[in-house]
Amino acid sequence: MLREFALEPIGPVSIEETSAQNLLKLSTHTYWRRVWPAGLGLAAYITDRFGADGLRDHQVLDLGCGVGLIGIVCGRLGARVTFLDREAAALAAVRRNCRRNGLAPAQTIGGDWNHGGERLAPATYDLVVGGDVVYDDAEWPALGTGLMRTLRPGGLALLADPGWVPDVKLRAAFRRSGFAVTRDRWTVSWPPWRPTHRQDKIINIYTLRRAPSAPPHSQ
Numbered sequence: 642m643l644r645e646f647a648l649e650p651i652g653p654v655s656i657e658e659t660s661a662q663n664l665l666k667l668s669t670h671t672y673w674r675r676v677w678p679a680g681l682g683l684a685a686y687i688t689d690r691f692g693a694d695g696l697r698d699h700q701v702l703d704l705g706c707g708v709g710l711i712g713i714v715c716g717r718l719g720a721r722v723t724f725l726d727r728e729a730a731a732l733a734a735v736r737r738n739c740r741r742n743g744l745a746p747a748q749t750i751g752g753d754w755n756h757g758g759e760r761l762a763p764a765t766y767d768l769v770v771g772g773d774v775v776y777d778d779a780e781w782p783a784l785g786t787g788l789m790r791t792l793r794p795g796g797l798a799l800l801a802d803p804g805w806v807p808d809v810k811l812r813a814a815f816r817r818s819g820f821a822v823t824r825d826r827w828t829v830s831w832p833p834w835r836p837t838h839r840q841d842k843i844i845n846i847y848t849l850r851r852a853p854s855a856p857p858h859s860q
Contacts, residue, residue, distance in 0.1 A: 676710055680772030682829040682844035683801035684714040687770065696720040696768070702761065702791060704771035705753070709735035711770045716744040720768070724749045725761070754787035761791050769798040775847075776805050778814070785818025789851060798849040801827075803842060811847065820849040 687696075697719035703712030706724040708731065716722045716739070724735045724747060732749040739747035750760055769788055775781065788798050798820075802811070812822045825846045830839040 679801040699767040702769045772801040781814045795853040
C-alpha cells in the first residue's frame, strides 16, 4: 500500500509491514513522532473496509495526523486528504511522507478544533479519521461539535482507541452530539518491527455517522 514512510526510505511495503520500524526510533518523548497501535489498526481497517477504490474522490480529514499514516493510506485509496495537527514539525513530516508516496502537494492545516479549526470549511468532509484522539473525555463535547460542523450530511468519522476509554461512556457522549455510533474491533500485532515479540492488541474503532439531513453546528 505505502511506497515509503518515515524519514528514511524503506521500500515497498504493506500496511502491516509499514510504519514504526523507523518512526519509533526517532523519539520516545514526542508523541506525534510515533506510530501507535490505534493508528496502525485504523489504517489497516480503512483498507479492509473501503478497498482499493472505496474512497475515490472523497474528501477526508486526518485529525491529529502526527506523521500522517492514516491520511496517507486514505490518499493511496483515492481520497483527497487534509491533514490537521497542532505541531508544525508533524505537518512537515506529513509533507515529506506524502511526497514519498506520490501524494504531493499535501494540504496541511496547523491547529486543532479550538485554534486553527475555523479554517476547516463547514460540511466539507465525507470522512474524518483519527487515532488516539478520544483519550480525554473533557474534549469529547468539542470534538463532537467539530465533527458535526465539518462532516457533510451522511458523513462518517472513524475514531480508533486502544481501550483506554469506557465504551459505554464514549458512545453515549457522541450520541448526545447527534451521531449514530457503532463499534468494530480490530486486532493489531504489536510491535510490527519485532516479529518474534509481537502481541495481539485489540483496537476499538468507532464509526460516528452524521444524519443525512442534520444541519451543521455553528461554533
